[in-house]
Amino acid sequence: MTVEATSPEGAPERVGPDVLRTLFLFESLDDDKLAWLAAHGRVERRAAGEAVYTQGDPATCFFVLLEGTVVMRRRVEDHEIEIIRTSQRGAYAGATQAYVRTPEPLPYSASMEAVTDAALLALDADEFAVEIRTWFPMAMHLLEGLFVGMRSSNEIIAQRERLLSLGRLTAGLTHELNNPAAAAVRATATLRERFSAMRHKLASLADGKLDADTLIRLTDVQEEAVARLASAPELSPLETSDAEDELTDWLDDREVPNGWELAATLVAAGLDTDWLDRVAAAVPRTHLGGGLRWVTYTLETEMLLNEIDDTTGRISALVGAAKQYSQMDRAPRQDVDVHEGLKSTLVMLGAKLRPGVTIVKDLDRTLPRIPAYPGELNQVWTNLIENAVQAMGGRGTLTVRTARDGDTVLVEIGDTGPGVPAELQSKIFEPFFTTKPVGEGTGLGLDISYRIVAQRHRGDLRVESAPGDTRFQVRLPLHDS
Structure with missing residues (x-):
């Protein structure tokens, strides 16, 4: 569908209520609300390759895609990670949390760029926030409380997970x-x-x-x-x-x-x-x-x-293993040998691996060094090895395997435990999901590991599981792209 201007020459380009009603985001709004959006929203066009907004800048606009294709990326340290690429009309981004009252505008959490020539509906965040709180007061109170509560609880529980892990390693x-x-x-x-x-x-x-x-x-x-x-x-x-x-x-x-x-x-x-x-x-x-x-x-x-x-x-x-594990006095991102981190993690977890766990190492020592955050990868190895030992009840065979898989380094942590049921395999990387008894896990270990691998390293973390043979596979790119 092509967006047509409905404003006089020289005035901001607008779209009418009839066009807005065709977007899934606005299809249930009444005529008054659609009229407000039509009057206050303006069409902004971007040529292919042009930025819509940039991560870190104050989030001043709420954008709705009218036509074209856009991509959203998030910058982590000195690297950008692609989050989503879409051509769906009505897809929205930008100041999506404008309803949260804060002393200063929240920043854009990512950057958006036009992949093809694109048209977007732009709404001033301050104006839209006031209006949407008026339209849906109870829903906005609930969403605001949910946003603030989830952010606080995630920070607290993630910190607790790190402290618990640190405590276990220290012991x-x-x-x-x-x-x-x-x-x-x-x-x-x-x-x-x-x-x-x-x-x-x-x-x-x-x-x-x-x-x-x-x-x-x-x-x-x-x-x-x-x-x-x-x-x-x-x-x-x-x-x-x-x-x-x-x-x-x-x-x-x-x-x-x-x-x-x-x-x-x-x-x-x-x-x-x-x-x-x-x-x-x-x-x-x-x-x-x-x-x-x-x-x-x-x-x-x-x-x-x-x-x-x-x-x-x-x-x-x-x-020395503790120093390597914690990456003291080292740059956060560097070219690393994954075997060094695996070795130091096994040393740090040595007390948990004896005497009932047999360790089998199948390591490809010809693997090249890869660009990574070694301290964060060590947290991934810790979570996966601890999960494997717990799954086996402290008795069984732990397999640590490395290999080259195309343009990636494959690190596989296997155990001989009962396995992960097929119906749960799609859920185990979700935050707060855990199969451990109450008090023995927060459900954040695999979520944290997934985010470290996928977001921080542009890699992949998946599980293949059958009774007696469970393997968590981490794939990390050989080079920065």
Whole structure:
């Protein structure tokens, strides 16, 4: 339908009530209301590619599409996301919340641009807001309350969801840090005792009864034992028991006091009776027990130092994972490797994944880095992995898969839980929808994840589910467009 001017030359272009009545938005209005719209609305034309209004500017006009095609886009950071493209007559946009009384005009929440030559009915937001509140007072009160209430509740619940997630991660991280920290404290205390024992044993060996050459040979034996510790083979429990019995018999035959105490450390260091025979040949029998105990103290200190190195390394790795997960000191948008975020998320959720969850990783390490907001993607991985673990009741197989899918990177989180019923699969990304018991979920986790993937990254999030095989698939574009 072509819009024709009904105003004198030089006056704003208008449309008559009969034309307005053909628009679904106004078809139920009476003649007086249509007459008001015809008198106060003006036709504004835009050439293809021309902006109708721009996001962030004060929302001063309510627009209704009369003819042509328009597109609406929303700017997020340095990127624009297409929201809708339509040719439907009567489609409306612009100052759609003009009925909300605010100290200053609300800004346009998006931008609109003409795709083809287009004609739109423009209504002054302030005038239209007053009139529509007069026409439909009760409806406007309800809509105003709904708008304000929903905005407030969404902000509060979304904040609560983030805080709950942060609390769970903090509890898990604290648990993960506590174990290696406690182990390091215990090892340090024991190490202090072993150093003290070494000093006393060295003093007894150096009492003048042991000649310098023998002490040098004993030191060489000590260094050899430390070197062999670094490459000691891993023995089974039965092999360890047999080796300790063999060394204990050797020590008992040479009347070394409490030989069974030394045997466990010597076996752990990969030492055997052949090595003990060489020690016996190098050290007088009267100093054999003291010499072996001194070597054993040395081995124990090395083992404790290795334990401290391992535990502090685990602490450092956990802190590094937490830093990567939170993206501290990093630009919000950057080229990222999705595997780094998945790895740090699995570390952060480690306490929830043990002991009943088996993790299977099928990762394509050849995937390129992609432009993304890594901190927000980590929130998506957290939500999907937590949902998978909860769906399995804490027991089952969690599969993390990455692959290239055309011009996108595919990240798939799978679980062996009971699955999502077909009739619910279309609803699970809706805000506040949840299948969890009351008090265990807000219904915003998947909604937040969907908005992060679809709106912030122009990607896609979907689910494929059958009993024993549920897969949430995230597709992220390889390049900015």
